[in-house]
Amino acid sequence: MSIRKKVLVSIGILSLGLTLFFYFLFLNIVLTNFDRIEENFVRNNIARAKATMQEQTRALDTITHDWASWDDTYDYIHNLNKEYEETNIVSDTFSSSAKIEFLLYFDLEGKLVHGSYYDAALDDLIPVPSQLLSQLAEKKELFHHPAANSHHTGLVMLADMPLMLSARPILRSNGEGPPAGTLIMMRVLTDQRIETIKSVTSLNFSVHHVNAPLPHPDSFEILDTLLKEPGKSIVKPIGPENIAGYTVLPDVFGHPLFLLRLDLTREIHIQGHRTLNYLLWTSIVTSLSFCLAFFLILDRLILKRLTRLNHDVIRISKTAQTASRVQVAGKDELASLSFSINEMLDSIDKSQQELKEKEIRLRTIAEFTRSGLFISQGPKLIYVNSVMELITGYNSEELFAMNWWDIFHADYRIALRTKIMESQKVGAPPEQYEVMIVKKDGTEAWLNLRIKHVTFKGNPASFGVCTDL
Template identity: 30%
Template structure:
């Protein structure tokens, strides 16, 4: 086992053990958190179903209260007027009120009116005997001395479970004495349960019968696990009933006892034990919910595991990388760096110095030796740099690079180049008024400004001949805007000369000529290199300058065609040109109105050939 393998083992094992511990701890925390969230969510869904039932019960109570506190009902309990029944207790009344049972009983427990209606079949039926038995004179539901007392909740009616409201029959102003009680009921059947499921968006079942634990409940739906859940819920109802004898803990008055039961990894069940109208355990609400939160917790746990595994891999890799760089590679790097410096003969290079140990001291000694050798080498380098800088000031950079690499330069053919010649008007007269030194200083100031303009516009200065200045656009790198760049150069040269102050009364001026055409450019000879242009286009550009007028810019027809869309050019007409005969020329006056300065960049010209 080599050193790197040992390092991998020593770093990976402790880190992996630590991450396993972290994963186990966080998994427990996540499981508990998601379990609590799942329990709370299931509890809220059970409560929502119960609240929906209570809402229906309250609505039924509102209807019963309106009918019981009505003078017509109050009078009917005395005289038994048949017209009252005919006008109020027809099918439409039961259907519109969604009412299944209606019973009116007097204070002696005598039934004055009773009827039941099957909403699904749309027909009347007898009132279940179990309901009438609960309305006898000694029934706890008929507490007539308490005028404002009413009962509401679940009632067992034979095989039916019913939402029931019992109200005392009073006058419309809610005064007594009461003449009896009115019972309205709505069966909690499958249709009502389905409607509850639709309204609450949960899957639910209402088990209508819950016997005592001694009888082991209803074996059709109560298994051993449910019995274990049911026992504490029934005990809670009994405790509430014993603690509050005045107000019976019926549905809607106090929250019903609830319990949750995890059925499997996909479903969780919520149960609520509903007391009846007498406060006794009556019905069991069974709500089935998908375990979405549990699945999200499992997903989070897996994501955590993957994240920690990724962190382990990244951390181990980072540690190994750092150890390898700090310790293992130092000796190898030192050897490789010394060999590289020896092969390259580059005395500016230094070996890396890291730390304060013996390896760093050795590296420092190597660097000291290289530094001593560099001092002498830099002097030679400086001289070489001066020579290269001087060459770049004489020749374009591509030509200079070619000469330095091959010791020769092949002339190049350019299909489209703009050439500018300019000279100072009256230079001979100036020579007679100024000393040679002052004259040369003046030319240097002017031409230095021209040089700055050429660099700004990306042009190539060719040469100066006495008071003449020559510059070209479109070489050695072709560009599509060579004519516009040269026009901007010429206009800027006029501004430079106009602003030049000689301290004399008469300002100086220049003549400028521009032509566009084909040239050959390159360096010839082996001594005193100069980058020059040849071709008829060069001669014509020189003639444009010599035949021009002071302070003006004269261009040929070829240049005119390139500039006419963006610049204001004035036709001079046809003039004789030495060696060319009659030529049509133009004066360049400036940019056209509302034309912004062009964005000038030296870029290659697509489709323009540069032949060597």
């Protein structure tokens, strides 16, 4: 693999590593913070829904206070005059003015003096259900008022009806007593009223009695937790797009009564993912841009010059033109390397010129000597002089093509070959033999043969001198 490819792969791995690093960094920081914001948002809306429910009971308590701290009511509890009933305890009071379903008057002993129940379907007042009165009578705290301004306000469950309740001591209009009894007003927490509260808050929530079957399977476990810690709220994602918040609404005495469930879309979580994707793509583009810029700078300053230097060296190596030189540009390490290569080429060129001159001189001597000269490697001859051609009768092409042992007479060939092979050691003194050869024309001749084992072009070789006896 070329250096350029290695650099590209390394930069690609670096870019991928940076992208993964930023992804997990953003995943840990961005989504965690967005989820924390989402959880706080849900908890705040749970508190808002709970506060709105409390505002409704406080509004009812304000009406109850106006009726309870009134001279007409104070006198009525003592004399039960019909004029008060005909003027105040009428359907319009329940449906339009106070918007209540129950109006109950009790004396100091907690006994019912008068009670009315407004049936919206009939648009008329009917007797209060006995079950409700018996359950209400059990709640003694409602009729106990240690101070003039004491009151009981909140939610209650009576006769299987969810109710908003307010109980006030009956006093004079100036707020002074002594108390003449207790006035209780109650509103039924109907689905319509809950929808009205939801429209006011723009929140989607539902209210369920803690002892009633719950519509969501996961609500049971959450309710168990909230019953142990009533003031707590729990936030639980329902999926990638929805989230729910839970809290317990206490009754008028502070005991858990209703489970409030708030359902919201996960806009913050979704926005967190959008932000994460934006940051991720930004980091990818930034990483790629940085890596590309780094590669282009590296390519311009180093890789292109290194590639050109490599091509120049390969060209010189393939053409064997030691007179050629590589390009030298700049004053850095690559320029110094190019200059050193040129110096090396100068030395090689000079050495080759000297070798050529020596070779010419040696060839001249070899051609004018009276002895036959040859060089062999294995069974092949790789050099012969002209005297060798005269001695054997073969030309150089024929000698190069044949097995040079075939020149020797068959009676001497094996013994000669064995001796030469046994003495084959580079640097050993020359061995001298008298042997018979068979020339090309078939005539026989005796030769004085001297063999010197040498290294030729990096491989073992034999240098021989033949003299015709």
